[in-house]
Amino acid sequence: MSAVSSEIRSIPGVTLAPGRAAGEPFVLREPLSFWGGLDSATGRIIDRWHPQHGAGIAGRILIMEAGRGSSSGSSVLAEAIRRGTGPAGIVLRTRDAIVTVGAMVAGELYGLACPVILAAAEDWPAIRAASHLTLEAAPEGAVIRCSGEPAAGSPSSIGPPSQVLQPAASVPSSGIGPPSQTPQPAAGSSSSIRPPS
Amino acid sequence: MPLALAPFDQDLLAGAHGEAARFCMRLLVRFAEAVGAERLIDAEAAHIDGCLYLGQVSLDFADHLVRLGGRVRIPTTLNVGSIDLIHPELFRGEADVGQGGAALMRAHEALGCLPTFTCAPYQTMFRPRFGAQIAWAESNAIVFANSVIGARTNRYGDFIDLCCALTGRVPYYGLHLPENRRARVLVEITGLPEEWDEAGPACVAVGHAIGRRCGDRIPAIAGLPAGTGEDDLKALGAVAASAGAVAMFHAVGLTPEASTLEAAFQGAAPEETIRLSADDLRAIVAGLSTVPDGTPLTAVSLGTPHFSLAEFARLMPLLDGPRPAVDVYVNTGRSVLAELEARSWAERLEAAGVTLVIDTCTYVTAVMRDLSGAVMTNSGKWAYYAPGNIGVEVAFGSLHACMASARAGRVVRTP
Numbered sequence: 001m002s003a004v005s006s007e008i009r010s011i012p013g014v015t016l017a018p019g020r021a022a023g024e025p026f027v028l029r030e031p032l033s034f035w036g037g038l039d040s041a042t043g044r045i046i047d048r049w050h051p052q053h054g055a056g057i058a059g060r061i062l063i064m065e066a067g068r069g070s071s072s073g074s075s076v077l078a079e080a081i082r083r084g085t086g087p088a089g090i091v092l093r094t095r096d097a098i099v100t101v102g103a104m105v106a107g108e109l110y111g112l113a114c115p116v117i118l119a120a121a122e123d124w125p126a127i128r129a130a131s132h133l134t135l136e137a138a139p140e141g142a143v144i145r146c147s148g149e150p151a152a153g154s155p156s157s158i159g160p161p162s163q164v165l166q167p168a169a170s171v172p173s174s175g176i177g178p179p180s181q182t183p184q185p186a187a188g189s190s191s192s193i194r195p196p197s
Numbered sequence: 198m199p200l201a202l203a204p205f206d207q208d209l210l211a212g213a214h215g216e217a218a219r220f221c222m223r224l225l226v227r228f229a230e231a232v233g234a235e236r237l238i239d240a241e242a243a244h245i246d247g248c249l250y251l252g253q254v255s256l257d258f259a260d261h262l263v264r265l266g267g268r269v270r271i272p273t274t275l276n277v278g279s280i281d282l283i284h285p286e287l288f289r290g291e292a293d294v295g296q297g298g299a300a301l302m303r304a305h306e307a308l309g310c311l312p313t314f315t316c317a318p319y320q321t322m323f324r325p326r327f328g329a330q331i332a333w334a335e336s337n338a339i340v341f342a343n344s345v346i347g348a349r350t351n352r353y354g355d356f357i358d359l360c361c362a363l364t365g366r367v368p369y370y371g372l373h374l375p376e377n378r379r380a381r382v383l384v385e386i387t388g389l390p391e392e393w394d395e396a397g398p399a400c401v402a403v404g405h406a407i408g409r410r411c412g413d414r415i416p417a418i419a420g421l422p423a424g425t426g427e428d429d430l431k432a433l434g435a436v437a438a439s440a441g442a443v444a445m446f447h448a449v450g451l452t453p454e455a456s457t458l459e460a461a462f463q464g465a466a467p468e469e470t471i472r473l474s475a476d477d478l479r480a481i482v483a484g485l486s487t488v489p490d491g492t493p494l495t496a497v498s499l500g501t502p503h504f505s506l507a508e509f510a511r512l513m514p515l516l517d518g519p520r521p522a523v524d525v526y527v528n529t530g531r532s533v534l535a536e537l538e539a540r541s542w543a544e545r546l547e548a549a550g551v552t553l554v555i556d557t558c559t560y561v562t563a564v565m566r567d568l569s570g571a572v573m574t575n576s577g578k579w580a581y582y583a584p585g586n587i588g589v590e591v592a593f594g595s596l597h598a599c600m601a602s603a604r605a606g607r608v609v610r611t612p
């Protein structure tokens with residue numbers, strides 16, 4: 001099956017964290033531990049052993065087969081979402097509690113939705129091949145809309161990447177307000193546990 | 198099967214036990230659904246990993262629960278924080294991390310958590326009993342509880358650990374169920390390097406191999422050195438949980454659910470057998486060092502996970518002789534510090550040039566004075582994380598080699 005630019009395929013999924021998001025996918029070639037692997041100040045991959053070391057995931061739809069590493073990853077993901085450096089949404093192939101909790105906490109505390117959807121193995125090739133994804137994750141079920149390869153030279157013809165459509169309808173109103181900081185610039189900043197040089 | 202809530206769970210969700218417990222229960226229910234649990238059960242105890250400052254979100258979450266009047270419902274211990282509250286002058290990091298870190302530790306105390314501030318809660322009076330259903334975070338503590346004690350926990354982490362503590366409930370899935378605790382992979386040690394006179398390095402090498410090759414599958418290890426003790430199993434589990442997602446291992450004849458190989462596998466056959474030779478173990482240990490022997494050192498760091506009293510008992514005789522040429526740090530918890538003080542060991546350690554780091558750890562925060570060169574450690578976990586976390590080169594060696602190197606000021610393998 002070869003996707004064409006006009007084709008939009010809807011794939012069902014399971015909602016792990018609710019919300020709606022759209023953006024350009026970022027396919028992780030290996031599992032990533034957010035703790036020690038993602039700099040929440042910049043949204044860049046800082047695990048020096050990871051094949052995508054140095055790449056930025058801010059505003060992208062993160063496609064990850066599985067989670068990895070320390071459970072402190074929940075905090076790093078939530079902090080990245082708070083700072084606006086996190087992914088717009090996440091699609092998993094296996095359930096991952098660390099990712100799910102990080103996204104849920106950002107929703108509960110700040111009202112910032114980063115939907116997390118579990119997809120079936122048979123849909124994985126289509127999700128990986130898509131050039132643009134829209135995630136709609138409601139408590140009763142989720143849909144992933146995949147757009148195929150865009151026409152050459154018009155990569156943004158199907159909409160801006162990383163646009164969060166709207167906050168999740170089910171995010172309760174008990175949040176403690178909007179994030180207190182805007183995204184920080186990348187220059188020289190690093191994870192909070194790194195001492196000054 | 199969907200999640201079935203008990204009447205008590207429904208009371209929690211309805212706010213009958215306060216707004217903080219309600220907030221936590223809402224998160225816990227979504228978590229339980231995400232992991233596919235069918236019900237929740239009572240937890241006997243919790244261990245919280247969330248008091249390490251990882252950004253504003255850490256403090257926002259704890260403060261939110263404090264404002265809602267939150268209080269833990271079960272005995273709840275705390276993992277390391279970002280600063281040593283006993284020796285705050287040791288902190289050399291950014292002011293916002295120091296202030297946020299201290300505020301975060303205090304917020305957890307305000308929720309009724311016990312100020313243990315240790316990654317080794319199993320070395321305190323709150324060590325759980327065999328078979329206890331608990332909600333523990335911190336990867337090394339999880340492995341130790343499951344493997345060495347036979348208590349039952351999954352790999353809980355930030356936020357959810359506190360949700361379990363404030364509700365007293367834990368999702369019944371994974372390693373809470375006896376049938377999920379059986380070994381899947383057989384790890385056979387076919388030979389040990391005869392030049393190694395401590396069990397520590399062999400256990401670190403085996404732990405590293407397990408982390409790399411077993412993923413989250415439970416291994417049963419046969420053939421560990423005869424002198425393998427609890428602290429060696431602690432080191433094994435800690436590095437296994439750093440290099441992989443290991444939550445439990447069996448050591449045949451040593452750990453409580455593995456009196457025999459058959460018991461470890463619950464009668465089933467291994468799905469894979471991994472054989473480790475003496476040369477394999479040597480190669481793994483060599484790979485933990487990023488610098489060659491002879492490299493000048495800036496420091497030695499011990500106690501990741503936190504040094505036990507038994508480990509201090511092994512260290513004390515090694516202090517006799519000339520003062521170390523480089524800084525020596527030992528991370529430990531308050532309960533062990535009290536024992537050191539009662540024995541006058543703390544004074545002797547300080548007189549011998551050892552800096553005791555309490556409540557935190559040298560690889561998660563800024564306490565080491567000089568990060569410009571190589572640091573030597575006997576911890577596989579420290580060797581795994583420190584180069585990325587604090588940007589140092591690392592040399593791995595036994596406790597004896599670490600102390601000999603501290604005196605020599607460079608990496609040596611024999612005194």
